[in-house]
Amino acid sequence: MVPASFRTAVVRARAASTVGLTAASALALACVAGTASSGPAAAAAAAMPAPPACQALQSRYPQFKGKTLVDAVNPHTPGYEALDPQDPSKYIGFDIDLAETIGDCLGFTLTYKPVTFAALLTTLSSGQADIVISDIYATEERAKAADFITYSKVFDGVLVAKSNPKKISGINASLCGTTAAENTGYVEIPLIQNLAPECKAQNKPAAEIQLYDNNANCIQAILAGRADTYINDVNTVDQAVKAYPDKLEKATAVTLPYSVGIAVPKDKPEFRDAVLAALTEIQKAGIETRLLEKWSLGAGTLDAPRLVMAK
Amino acid sequence: MDLFLHYLAMPYLLQGIGFTVAVTALGLGGGLAAGLVLAAMQLSRFWPLAALARAYTIVFRGTPLILQLVFAYDALPLIGLKLSAIGAAGLALAANEAPFIAEILRSGVLGVDRGQVMAGQALGMTPAVLMRRVIAPQAIRTMVPALGNETVSALKNSSLASVIAVEELTLRSTQLASSTFDFFSIFFASGLMYLVLTGAVSLLQIAVERWLDLDRPSARSRVLRLLPGRRPVPATVPAALAPAPMAAGPDPVPAAPRPDRAKRAAAIRNNNPAVEVAGLTKRYGEQPILSSLDLTVRVGEVVALLGPSGSGKSTLLRCINRLETWQDGTVRVGGRRLGFRADGRPVGPRVLAEERADVGVGMVFQSFNLFGHLSALENVAGPLRWVHGLSRLDAERRARALLERVGLAHRADALPRHLSGGQQQRVAIARALAPNPSVLLLDEPTSALDPELVGEVLEVIRRLAVEDGLTMIISTHQVRFADEVADRVVILGGGAIAEEGPAHEVLRHPKNPLTARFLRAMSADRATELPA
Numbered sequence: 001m002v003p004a005s006f007r008t009a010v011v012r013a014r015a016a017s018t019v020g021l022t023a024a025s026a027l028a029l030a031c032v033a034g035t036a037s038s039g040p041a042a043a044a045a046a047a048m049p050a051p052p053a054c055q056a057l058q059s060r061y062p063q064f065k066g067k068t069l070v071d072a073v074n075p076h077t078p079g080y081e082a083l084d085p086q087d088p089s090k091y092i093g094f095d096i097d098l099a100e101t102i103g104d105c106l107g108f109t110l111t112y113k114p115v116t117f118a119a120l121l122t123t124l125s126s127g128q129a130d131i132v133i134s135d136i137y138a139t140e141e142r143a144k145a146a147d148f149i150t151y152s153k154v155f156d157g158v159l160v161a162k163s164n165p166k167k168i169s170g171i172n173a174s175l176c177g178t179t180a181a182e183n184t185g186y187v188e189i190p191l192i193q194n195l196a197p198e199c200k201a202q203n204k205p206a207a208e209i210q211l212y213d214n215n216a217n218c219i220q221a222i223l224a225g226r227a228d229t230y231i232n233d234v235n236t237v238d239q240a241v242k243a244y245p246d247k248l249e250k251a252t253a254v255t256l257p258y259s260v261g262i263a264v265p266k267d268k269p270e271f272r273d274a275v276l277a278a279l280t281e282i283q284k285a286g287i288e289t290r291l292l293e294k295w296s297l298g299a300g301t302l303d304a305p306r307l308v309m310a311k
Numbered sequence: 312m313d314l315f316l317h318y319l320a321m322p323y324l325l326q327g328i329g330f331t332v333a334v335t336a337l338g339l340g341g342g343l344a345a346g347l348v349l350a351a352m353q354l355s356r357f358w359p360l361a362a363l364a365r366a367y368t369i370v371f372r373g374t375p376l377i378l379q380l381v382f383a384y385d386a387l388p389l390i391g392l393k394l395s396a397i398g399a400a401g402l403a404l405a406a407n408e409a410p411f412i413a414e415i416l417r418s419g420v421l422g423v424d425r426g427q428v429m430a431g432q433a434l435g436m437t438p439a440v441l442m443r444r445v446i447a448p449q450a451i452r453t454m455v456p457a458l459g460n461e462t463v464s465a466l467k468n469s470s471l472a473s474v475i476a477v478e479e480l481t482l483r484s485t486q487l488a489s490s491t492f493d494f495f496s497i498f499f500a501s502g503l504m505y506l507v508l509t510g511a512v513s514l515l516q517i518a519v520e521r522w523l524d525l526d527r528p529s530a531r532s533r534v535l536r537l538l539p540g541r542r543p544v545p546a547t548v549p550a551a552l553a554p555a556p557m558a559a560g561p562d563p564v565p566a567a568p569r570p571d572r573a574k575r576a577a578a579i580r581n582n583n584p585a586v587e588v589a590g591l592t593k594r595y596g597e598q599p600i601l602s603s604l605d606l607t608v609r610v611g612e613v614v615a616l617l618g619p620s621g622s623g624k625s626t627l628l629r630c631i632n633r634l635e636t637w638q639d640g641t642v643r644v645g646g647r648r649l650g651f652r653a654d655g656r657p658v659g660p661r662v663l664a665e666e667r668a669d670v671g672v673g674m675v676f677q678s679f680n681l682f683g684h685l686s687a688l689e690n691v692a693g694p695l696r697w698v699h700g701l702s703r704l705d706a707e708r709r710a711r712a713l714l715e716r717v718g719l720a721h722r723a724d725a726l727p728r729h730l731s732g733g734q735q736q737r738v739a740i741a742r743a744l745a746p747n748p749s750v751l752l753l754d755e756p757t758s759a760l761d762p763e764l765v766g767e768v769l770e771v772i773r774r775l776a777v778e779d780g781l782t783m784i785i786s787t788h789q790v791r792f793a794d795e796v797a798d799r800v801v802i803l804g805g806g807a808i809a810e811e812g813p814a815h816e817v818l819r820h821p822k823n824p825l826t827a828r829f830l831r832a833m834s835a836d837r838a839t840e841l842p843a
Contacts, residue, residue: 072476076489083490088323088483113396113476114486119381123476126385127393216489243492 051285054105054278061274065107071099072129074117076214079235079295080135081112094295098151099133101287102262105278116213118185121145124263131264131275135233137187138261138308148261148308149276151288153301156188157237158251159222159230166228170254171195176204181218181227184211187258188231215240223247235297259303272307279305314496318487319503327483328504334400334469334477339462341405346412353417368410377471379403384475400472408465415457419450430680433632434694434742435668437661444697448684452523459516463509470505480504525684525726572798576813579798582610584643585750585782586631591640593626593806600626602806603640608750608784613776615793615814616786618803619829624786625677627803628752631784632672633663644670645749668698673748677755679735681727687714687738688723691745699746713741717771733764737771744775751775753785765789772796790833794818802826 058065073081073091081093091112103110110131115123120136123129124146138148160168168174171191176199182189189209196206210227212218219240221227230237234253241248262279264272282288288302318324352364371379383403387394394402423446431441473482484501488494521527586608593601601623608614616624629635631642633650636657641648649670650663658666681690692710695701701709714720717737719730727735736756743751753772757765769792775781776796787793793800794814801811802823810823821827 075486078490083323083486085487085491088321088487088490114478114482115476116474119385119474122381122385127388128384128396128476214485214489216485216492216494219492220494240492 050101050104051281051287053281053284057105057274057277057281058107060277061106061270064271064274067108069103069108069110069130070113070128071110071134072113072115072120072123072132073134074120074214075112075114075134076117076216077135077233077236078239079297080233081133094291094297095133095135097291097294098282098288099131101282101291102133102275102278105282106274117183118213120185121263124265127265130271131262133262135236135260136263137256137258138263139187139258140308140311142263143308143310145266146263147266147272148263149272149279150259150261150303150306150308151279151283152260152292152297153303154256154258154260155234155298155301156231156254156256157234158254159219159232159237159240159248160228160251161222161225162247162249164249164251168229168251170252171231173198173202173204175199175207175229176202177207178228179208179210179226181210181212181221181230183214183218183232186232187256191256192231219244219248235295259306259308261308266310276305276307314493315499318493318497318500321500323487324480324483324497324501324504327478327480327501328508330397330472330477330479331466331469331481331508333397334404334472334479335462335466337397337401338404338408338465338469341401342408342412342461342465345405345409346416349409349413350416350420353413354420364413368413371406372410376403376407376468377474379407380471380475396472396475396477399475400469400477404465404468404472407468408461411461412458415454415461416450419454419457420446422453423449424680424683426676426678426680427682429634430674430676430682430739430742431694432634432664433667433672433674434746435664435698436694437664439661440664440697444693445682449682452525452684455516455520455523459512459519462512462516466508466512467505572813572815576798579609579612582612583646584608585610585612585645586784587641587643588627588631589641589643591627591630591637591642593623593630593635593637599806601630601637604807606801606808608782610749610782611780612799613781613783613785613797615797615800616784616803617788617790617793617800617829617833618809622803623806624803625754628674628754628784628786631750631752632667632674634674644672664698668746671746671748671750673743673746673751675736675739675743675751675753675756677758679727679732679739679759681735681739681742683727686724686726687719687730687734690727690738691742694742695745709745710741713745714738717741718767731764732760733767736760736768740768740771740775749782751781751783753783753787755786755788757787757789769796788833790818790830802829804829 073095075081075083075091077093079093080095081091084090084092096112099110113123113129115129117134117136120132120134121142122145124132132146136142137154138150142148156171158168158170160166166174166178168178171188173195175192175195180188180192182192189211192207192209199206210221212221215232215236218227218230218232222230223244229251230240231254234250237250241250262275264275279288283302283305292298292302349364349367352360353368355361380400380403383394383406384396384399387399427445427449428441431445436444469479470481472479473485476482480501484497488497491497584607586606588604588606591601591604593599604623604627606614606627616627618624626635630637631644633642643649647666647670649666649672650658652658657663681687682693685693688707688710691713692703692706695706695709696703711720711723714723717740719734719737719741722730722734722738727738730738740753740756756772757768760768769789772783772785773792773796776783785793785797797814799811800814800817802809802817802821804825809829810817810821810826817826818830821830
């Protein structure tokens with residue numbers, strides 16, 4: 001099953017290029033805009049020191065040493081990646097720390113480029129970013145656009161209004177007739193859509209889905225009474241409940257058959273291998289476990305590095 | 312409220328304004344440059360250029376900006392053009408703004424009175440001079456409100472650059488909202504920042520409009536208006552009350568006796584031809600306007616063109632000045648064919664303008680066609696500087712002398728719209744005379760005037776004929792005036808000469824029954840009986 005909105009994003013990019021290529025010469029003619037850099041946001045908080053084995057990796061992959069690479073993130077997920085409320089010039093979170101640690105290990109530094117969730121992989125394949133570490137689930141469908149290296153298991157939380165008025169109990173028939181807020185491109189969308197036949201069998205209307213751009217908009221949709229639930233990574237859900245304890249609650253947590261993955265370009269196998277090797281060392285040294293604890297993400301979610309690539 | 316103020320003063324958000332302004336500036340600056348090119352292409356005489364510009368407009372006006380942003384950011388790198396986020400946003404916004412700005416420019420240019428353009432051409436202005444001195448200054452004034460709109464819209468559109476990672480105000484606000492959960496205080500703060508920016512644009516627009524306002528009162532009178540109980544006293548007497556120094560009232564000049572008519576006619580007969588029209592044929596599509604028309608006007612001769620509306624009088628005059636093209640025949644002024652190379656092929660508009668200035672054919676139009684943004688003095692002096700290269704001092708001296716002659720020295724600084732019709736036409740005559748033309752063409756110079764203003768204009772023309780001996784071709788409906796001023800009357804009918812001859816004879820004893828009927832109708836309509 002293709003995640004519906006992810007497909008939309010790909011189609012959108014294709015449409016844009018068709019339109020554009022016909023007018024490419026005209027556009028080049030009008031190409032008067034400057035090339036001043038907007039400079040992606042500053043580096044994040046200090047990461048853990050890299051394990052000693054990284055020295056060997058740096059000699060095996062010297063081409064990344066001293067480089068500055070761009071990490072595309074959708075920084076609307078406190079705990080994983082979001083602005084530091086104390087100093088908004090920085091991004092902080094588990095993904096940011098992990099990225100910095102991988103960078104330390106291989107000897108490169110990172111800058112961060114904030115994009116919408118649906119644009120994460122487009123940004124990577126267009127070359128505007130070198131890597132994506134942004135709480136994105138490594139699905140086979142997405143693996144058509146990028147190679148993934150897994151690093152964490154997926155547990156979703158079901159965010160609902162306080163006292164769960166619609167009695168939602170997970171990604172099941174309890175969603176029939178409710179409205180779910182989701183971000184464009186999220187894997188939860190097809191899972192919810194797949195409930196339609198079950199709802200029909202019970203003579204209930206299928207769940208409706210509202211598409212937004214980021215977590216904050218999804219949470220606002222519940223607060224404003226537009227949506228009944230928002231199903232996403234359990235830690236994101238916990239953060240939302242912490243921010244609005246009187247208005248929101250977590251109905252339940254569910255396991256999804258996915259892993260969270262680091263996305264790298266398909267045409268750079270050496271970089272993929274280097275990141276895989278670095279992540280392996282980092283896990284072996286217990287650094288990822290310590291980072292999960294630091295961000296209260298639960299050590300049980302750690303997932304062994306594994307490649308998810310298009311078949 | 313505290314949170315709102317906290318975010319309003321937060322450097323992170325305030326710096327975002329910098330990116331918003333940068334993207335807007337790139338988009339507007341690039342859009343203006345590309346829009347100028349597009350507008351020029353669309354107004355071009357070469358249709359492939361116009362078609363290309365039209366195609367660009369259809370594509371870039373017809374697709375959403377957000378797609379263009381994603382394209383510039385994510386698709387262009389595939390063909391090796393990897394712009395920074397700000398560069399891509401500036402490019403996309405510029406590409407998107409260009410067709411809108413081009414349409415504003417185009418409508419501004421097309422909105423300038425065609426008559427003024429024709430007057431400029433008749434004065435020998437090249438297309439470049441015409442654009443710079445006549446069209447642009449007036450077009451810009453009409454374009455300011457639309458450009459102000461476009462600036463505000465570009466400023467708001469820059470927020471879409473957040474989808475391609477430009478760290479502008481909107482992207483920073485949404486990220487901050489995600490990390491702090493202070494949704495509303497942050498968006499109220501950034502909303503206020505946008506309001507301040509667009510408010511500044513509005514203020515700028517008002518300032519520019521005021522600065523360009525031709526009727527802007529002087530600083531002194533503005534101060535006076537603010538004082539209680541004081542009304543500024545008009546510096547000059549209103550036009551309607553001012554005595555028209557040369558006007559002879561509603562009743563045209565008393566018929567000056569011209570006993571020397573025969574002698575004068577004999578003298579003119581020996582003069583060189585000033586204008587020679589041979590076999591002139593012109594059609595608009597299937598509609599014939601002039602059919603194989605021949606006419607020779609000699610130096611010093613005054614010819615009145617009479618004939619019903621649509622008989623081709625105005626077209627003939629415009630052909631003489633090469634403001635029109637035609638299908639067949641030749642026109643020579645002072646022995647030269649205006650607008651043709653030696654091999655008979657037509658010249659371009661710039662060379663034609665130079666030839667016009669060189670040959671010296673002055674033209675006065677029915678609707679005056681004064682340059683609306685220039686004072687009476689500048690209407691006369693400007694073309695002398697721009698076309699004939701006179702110094703500012705010489706041009707002004709000559710212009711003042713000519714305004715003096717047409718009795719308008721006291722209105723030298725007035726704008727055309729503050730002058731009466733008769734005064735405007737007198738300024739137009741001064742303007743046409745300024746370069747010392749060898750021939751003066753007057754196209755129904757009094758037809759657009761209120762009856763009581765006709766006299767003052769006719770008097771000026773009469774003096775030019777009598778005192779200066781200027782060669783003139785006047786198309787007119789004033790039979791009595793023609794009789795009095797013209798050496799010869801040419802009556803047109805259906806694009807050909809119905810009858811011509813000495814004014815006295817033709818007007819009193821027409822041989823052609825068509826002419827007779829026309830003259831009777833004119834006399835009845837206008838109650839302008841010929842003196843017995």
